[in-house]
Amino acid sequence: MEPLFDVAVIGGGSAGFAAARTAAASGAHTVLVEGAERLGGLCILAGCMPTKALLESSRRWQAIREAQEFGFEARPIRADFSAILARAHRLVSEFAADRQNDLIHGDFRLIRAHAAFVDPHQLALTYPDGQQSLLRAKTFVLATGSRISHPPLPELSEIGFWDSDTVLEKTELPESLIVLGGGPVATEYAQFFARLGVAVSMIQRGPHLLKRFDSDLSAVLEEAFRDEGIELFTNASLVSAGRSGEQKRIRLVRHGAIQELVAEEIFLATGRTPALERLHLSAAGIDLCQRAPVVDSQMRTTMPHIFAAGDVVGIEEVVHIAVLQGEVAGENAARQARGVGPPFRQMDYRLTMEVVFTEPEIARLGLTEAAARQAGRPTLVARYPFADHGKALLKGMTRGFVKLLADPESGELLGAGIAGPEASELIHELTALLSVHATADDLARLPHYHPTLSEILTYPAEEIARRVAAFRSPVSPDSESREPTA
Ligand SMILES: Cc1cc2nc3c(=O)[nH]c(=O)nc-3n(C[C@H](O)[C@H](O)[C@H](O)COP(=O)(O)OP(=O)(O)OC[C@H]3O[C@@H](n4cnc5c(N)ncnc54)[C@H](O)[C@@H]3O)c2cc1C
Numbered sequence: 001m002e003p004l005f006d007v008a009v010i011g012g013g014s015a016g017f018a019a020a021r022t023a024a025a026s027g028a029h030t031v032l033v034e035g036a037e038r039l040g041g042l043c044i045l046a047g048c049m050p051t052k053a054l055l056e057s058s059r060r061w062q063a064i065r066e067a068q069e070f071g072f073e074a075r076p077i078r079a080d081f082s083a084i085l086a087r088a089h090r091l092v093s094e095f096a097a098d099r100q101n102d103l104i105h106g107d108f109r110l111i112r113a114h115a116a117f118v119d120p121h122q123l124a125l126t127y128p129d130g131q132q133s134l135l136r137a138k139t140f141v142l143a144t145g146s147r148i149s150h151p152p153l154p155e156l157s158e159i160g161f162w163d164s165d166t167v168l169e170k171t172e173l174p175e176s177l178i179v180l181g182g183g184p185v186a187t188e189y190a191q192f193f194a195r196l197g198v199a200v201s202m203i204q205r206g207p208h209l210l211k212r213f214d215s216d217l218s219a220v221l222e223e224a225f226r227d228e229g230i231e232l233f234t235n236a237s238l239v240s241a242g243r244s245g246e247q248k249r250i251r252l253v254r255h256g257a258i259q260e261l262v263a264e265e266i267f268l269a270t271g272r273t274p275a276l277e278r279l280h281l282s283a284a285g286i287d288l289c290q291r292a293p294v295v296d297s298q299m300r301t302t303m304p305h306i307f308a309a310g311d312v313v314g315i316e317e318v319v320h321i322a323v324l325q326g327e328v329a330g331e332n333a334a335r336q337a338r339g340v341g342p343p344f345r346q347m348d349y350r351l352t353m354e355v356v357f358t359e360p361e362i363a364r365l366g367l368t369e370a371a372a373r374q375a376g377r378p379t380l381v382a383r384y385p386f387a388d389h390g391k392a393l394l395k396g397m398t399r400g401f402v403k404l405l406a407d408p409e410s411g412e413l414l415g416a417g418i419a420g421p422e423a424s425e426l427i428h429e430l431t432a433l434l435s436v437h438a439t440a441d442d443l444a445r446l447p448h449y450h451p452t453l454s455e456i457l458t459y460p461a462e463e464i465a466r467r468v469a470a471f472r473s474p475v476s477p478d479s480e481s482r483e484p485t486a
């Protein structure tokens with residue numbers, strides 16, 4: 001039997017590591033239990049980092065293809081899929097080694113074992129050699145992450161498919177690929193493969209790609225994908241899957257008609273599910289909703305001494321949220337275990353961002369237009385296209401736009417969306433501004449170096465500031481407005 005810990009964290013990915021580090025820093029006697037053979041978590045081993053390494057390769061390939069526009073004559077090049085994967089694996093190993101070091105040398109104890117609840121206060125640990133022991137703690141943080149959802153068609157398991165875990169072990173590019181799904185995994189991989197010369201078609205259930213983004217942002221990506229030769233089938237329901245000679249086939253229904261697609265391979269990207277199997281959660285007595293533990297704003301489950309964080313709670317399955325939730329859960333678990341009662345730390349989703357690393361990149365922050373409409377919240381919205389922006393023209397990256405959402409009376413910035421070059425970087429200036437409740441007028445007045453991509457943000461800000469001023473005062477402030485610089 002292990003000694004009684006203040007905090008036991010289950011899972012050593014982004015959320016669990018953040019929870020354990022925070023709990024230990026608060027002075028709690030903390031243990032982290034990790035069951036995987038390889039340390040690192042999803043982001044490092046099969047999520048953010050390998051995909052961004054792959055996308056960097058396909059981006060270079062695309063740049064060579066477009067070289068003529070910039071005055072170069074490029075010879076046709078050949079993609080070496082194995083070499084592209086080898087680079088990704090090398091980077092992943094380096095990131096994983098850093099994380100391994102942090103886990104082993106943290107101010108908490110690391111136990112390499114699979115954990116399952118025996119009762120609400122005890123875990124059964126199963127070690128790699130099959131040995132077992134019990135672990136007791138005053139509080140727990142569940143941070144077991146997510147797994148790829150089961151295929152929507154049972155036949156897929158018979159005919160086989162690729163997914164974001166298995167793709168990293170492949171060695172040969174298929175000639176053609178049907179991607180199932182239209183979320184971040186589907187779009188990032190679809191563009192990666194299409195750019196390397198694979199004939200890609202995508203099947204998305206909803207009317208647009210990237211369902212959590214406003215449809216005007218998704219539309220920019222859809223147009224870019226069509227221009228790159230990716231065939232999109234939106235509003236589609238899957239009917240069946242099977243073999244067609246050497247090829248694989250998918251039948252779908254769209255606008256009432258059956259269609260059949262045939263390709264060498266199928267890539268499954270229809271979402272992820274909280275990883276709770278073999279955790280024996282029923283013994284812990286916590287409530288679930290849509291297969292995820294129910295949590296409040298303190299990341300507390302329905303058992304007051306059990307907290308949860310990261311993909312397992314399924315609120316926003318991205319890393320900065322997993323880390324923030326882990327920190328909140330870790331700090332609150334430590335306070336509770338050490339009897340340092342309230343006030344407990346709360347999660348705040350006001351500054352939630354999501355970025356998709358396709359080209360163009362797509363980013364959102366805070367309030368979306370769809371959410372504002374659904375909540376009946378009046379907002380001012382202003383857009384500005386990259387096609388009218390000097391730096392974007394210089395870079396030859398004119399697709400897309402930026403948009404800002406603001407409160408109509410105060411002009412406070414409430415949200416933003418960007419589809420275009422460097423959206424993943426540009427969004428962070430807006431995050432800083434939203435964090436201090438800045439107004440569109442504050443943004444419009446901030447100095448921006450010329451010519452930069454960042455200065456595009458000032459144009460919709462000026463438009464909103466003008467409209468807010470006009471709302472407040474009958475005298476038009478138009479005479480003060482600046483024209484966009486080219
Ligand atoms: C292809 C892909 C690309 C992505 N790209 C991005 C991106 O660019 N940016 C971004 O922000 N997000 C991205 N994400 C999402 C991001 O990877 C996840 O949101 C994040 O990694 C979740 O962290 P986590 O700690 O909740 O889970 P994980 O990192 O999965 O950690 C959970 C850990 O718990 C362990 N575990 C599970 N059960 C037990 C048990 N019973 N006992 C002991 N240990 C257990 C597991 O072994 C695992 O190590 C991507 C995801 C995918 C799939």
Ligand SMILES: NC(=O)c1ccc[n+]([C@@H]2O[C@H](COP(=O)([O-])OP(=O)(O)OC[C@H]3O[C@@H](n4cnc5c(N)ncnc54)[C@H](O)[C@@H]3O)[C@@H](O)[C@H]2O)c1
Nearest residue numbers: 152181182183184185186203204205269270271317355356
């Ligand atoms: N850049 C990033 O930050 C990044 C990259 C990859 C993944 N992620 C995260 O990982 C998680 C998983 O991503 P994901 O793309 O697998 O899931 P997702 O849930 O975001 O998207 C799945 C998509 O598949 C569609 N779909 C579901 N069932 C379908 C069916 N039967 N037929 C056709 N379409 C169907 C859905 O409409 C949805 O658009 C997400 O939460 C995402 O935020 C983030």
